[in-house]
Amino acid sequence: MSASIIDGKAFAAGLRERIGVLASAFEAAAGRKAGLAVVLVGEDPASQVYVRNKGKQTIACGMESFEHKLPAETSEADLLALVETLNADPAVDGILVQLPLPAHMNEQKVIATINPDKDVDGFHVVNVGRLATGLPGFVPCTPLGCVMLLKDQLGSLSGLDAVVIGRSNIVGKPMAQLLIAESCTVTVAHSRTRDLPDVVRRADIVVAAVGRPEMVKGEWIKPGATVIDVGINRVAGAQEGKSRLVGDVDFASASTVAGAITPVPGGVGPMTIAVLLRNTIVAAHRNAGIALDESAI
Numbered sequence: 001m002s003a004s005i006i007d008g009k010a011f012a013a014g015l016r017e018r019i020g021v022l023a024s025a026f027e028a029a030a031g032r033k034a035g036l037a038v039v040l041v042g043e044d045p046a047s048q049v050y051v052r053n054k055g056k057q058t059i060a061c062g063m064e065s066f067e068h069k070l071p072a073e074t075s076e077a078d079l080l081a082l083v084e085t086l087n088a089d090p091a092v093d094g095i096l097v098q099l100p101l102p103a104h105m106n107e108q109k110v111i112a113t114i115n116p117d118k119d120v121d122g123f124h125v126v127n128v129g130r131l132a133t134g135l136p137g138f139v140p141c142t143p144l145g146c147v148m149l150l151k152d153q154l155g156s157l158s159g160l161d162a163v164v165i166g167r168s169n170i171v172g173k174p175m176a177q178l179l180i181a182e183s184c185t186v187t188v189a190h191s192r193t194r195d196l197p198d199v200v201r202r203a204d205i206v207v208a209a210v211g212r213p214e215m216v217k218g219e220w221i222k223p224g225a226t227v228i229d230v231g232i233n234r235v236a237g238a239q240e241g242k243s244r245l246v247g248d249v250d251f252a253s254a255s256t257v258a259g260a261i262t263p264v265p266g267g268v269g270p271m272t273i274a275v276l277l278r279n280t281i282v283a284a285h286r287n288a289g290i291a292l293d294e295s296a297i
Ligand SMILES: NC(=O)C1=CN([C@@H]2O[C@H](COP(=O)(O)OP(=O)(O)OC[C@H]3O[C@@H](n4cnc5c(N)ncnc54)[C@H](OP(=O)(O)O)[C@@H]3O)[C@@H](O)[C@H]2O)C=CC1
Pocket: 142, 165, 166, 167, 168, 169, 170, 171, 172, 189, 190, 191, 192, 193, 196, 209, 210, 211, 212, 230, 231, 232, 233, 248, 268, 269, 272
């Protein structure tokens, strides 16, 4: 048996197409473009690549991109002041502060300073609480992108057994909340889970968000299950000095057992950025008081 490959890259391109249409309609109605501000502190090369890609795709969708690059030595007070400026700027609909931040900064404090109605990452406790209670807010981009792929692949998720491996605030926990809202029976596994292979074997849906290259093996997967690989791990490539990206799932073995599986790259990663743009166009409409059928995006 061989799994179907879930093409996140193509799905994300289609999503950006729809966002582009909404962005030009927004510009016509509001008399300005929707705007996304991205703040990067420090010179981490991987983060610089992500931020550059976000900026390019924001502009390609017909929105305005405001990039703020601050040196690693920036004080926390200066970063908080920048966030306050962006909160007050009517041209800015969405604010993303790239994580991780340098060690001398308190990430929770920085996130808490973002206006929840501009928090397109969905990391502010107000948005975490809204998600947990079923109120409208902003949902973290990576888990929302995973649910979009799952519903596209499976239709209704109701009653399915789902296992989420990982319990971080940015992926695992919001992923579990979204699957509960889709009426899955959800198990959350983590580093203290006993007999992870046995837990995974029960699942119709496996979401791996661990940060350990190729940890989840094909023998752990229930035949026909849908596997969503969130992991982004850079490992040494076959050629010396070259690196390649792998997920948290051992794709070679899992793809012989699963019914469907996301690849890395080209699976969840492109969805994360497309959903960020989706959240930004939603924020723009809400903040400008312009109606939008959010369920159609
Ligand atoms: N595609 C995308 O757009 C994105 C990809 N990522 C990627 O997703 C992965 C997860 O990211 P993130 O959630 O931030 O990572 P964190 O490091 O914050 O969380 C990892 C989670 O995995 C658990 N874990 C670690 N080791 C094991 C193990 N041996 N068995 C079971 N569980 C384990 C940890 O458990 P415990 O809580 O007990 O420590 C923790 O809950 C990373 O590869 C990251 O690069 C992240 C964001 C976006």
